Amino acid sequence: MLLLTISFIWLNATGQKHTFKTIKSIITDINDDGKTDTIILSSSLQGHASYNRISVSISGFPKKTFRAKDSWTEVDKEFLQKNKNSVASNWLFLKKNDKHAVILLFGELDGAGYRGEFSIINIENNNINMVLDATNDPDVEIPTGITDLDNDGRLEFIYTEYRQCVQTATNLQVCSYSPFYVYTIAGICRLNKPLMKAYNQKNYVFAGYEYSENILIYDPKDGRRPRVWHGKLASQ
Numbered sequence: 001m002l003l004l005t006i007s008f009i010w011l012n013a014t015g016q017k018h019t020f021k022t023i024k025s026i027i028t029d030i031n032d033d034g035k036t037d038t039i040i041l042s043s044s045l046q047g048h049a050s051y052n053r054i055s056v057s058i059s060g061f062p063k064k065t066f067r068a069k070d071s072w073t074e075v076d077k078e079f080l081q082k083n084k085n086s087v088a089s090n091w092l093f094l095k096k097n098d099k100h101a102v103i104l105l106f107g108e109l110d111g112a113g114y115r116g117e118f119s120i121i122n123i124e125n126n127n128i129n130m131v132l133d134a135t136n137d138p139d140v141e142i143p144t145g146i147t148d149l150d151n152d153g154r155l156e157f158i159y160t161e162y163r164q165c166v167q168t169a170t171n172l173q174v175c176s177y178s179p180f181y182v183y184t185i186a187g188i189c190r191l192n193k194p195l196m197k198a199y200n201q202k203n204y205v206f207a208g209y210e211y212s213e214n215i216l217i218y219d220p221k222d223g224r225r226p227r228v229w230h231g232k233l234a235s236q
Helices: 002-017 077-082 193-203
Strands: 021-028 037-043 051-057 064-072 093-096 101-106 118-124 127-134 142-147 156-160 165-167 173-177 181-185 189-191 212-218
Touching: 051 101, 051 118, 064 101, 064 118, 064 127, 077 142, 101 142, 118 181, 181 193
Parallel strands: none
Antiparallel strands: 021 037, 037 051, 051 064, 093 101, 101 118, 118 127, 142 156, 156 181, 165 173, 173 212, 181 189
């Protein structure tokens, strides 16, 4: 009787562990070879707002499957407004370039702005690899773009963090320094400091490679460039 009970518990537990339901099947040509490829998103989680497994199949090559540390959900609406998705689905973001294709997987944001997970899959020479799977480091709070910044056929992923803002003595709003981080996507996803510096100098202001509440930035919002604020705050 004890053996039967143990067997029932084991079967029940393993059945729950490996029961996945398909959330979305995406048919597309990932590597532009004229053949259809398949991406299947599935979930063993409760509800229908997230998923925790992705399978990518390139025609003629082995399928690769990845599990989330936490879960993935729909792509941020703000990201889709500025970046064109190569597939007709908001459950993931696909971008193709000369050297590779890249899939971005978005985790959920909590009320404090922390994202449960953010993942990047790189597909290059028909090899499929997860090159970033972050829950804490880096904490991808606000993804802003994916593009080839230096025109070398390889994509860069760009994101920033939420800024803490205060009023100046003259009623202007200044915010903590939160640079745009630039990661080049290859066999590994690595911070590209030269491109990061150049991107911030062109689009924001460069005052270092890390977020800082001790550096305040004034953004005029009238076409003029943001700049480091050295004036007094309202509380001073």
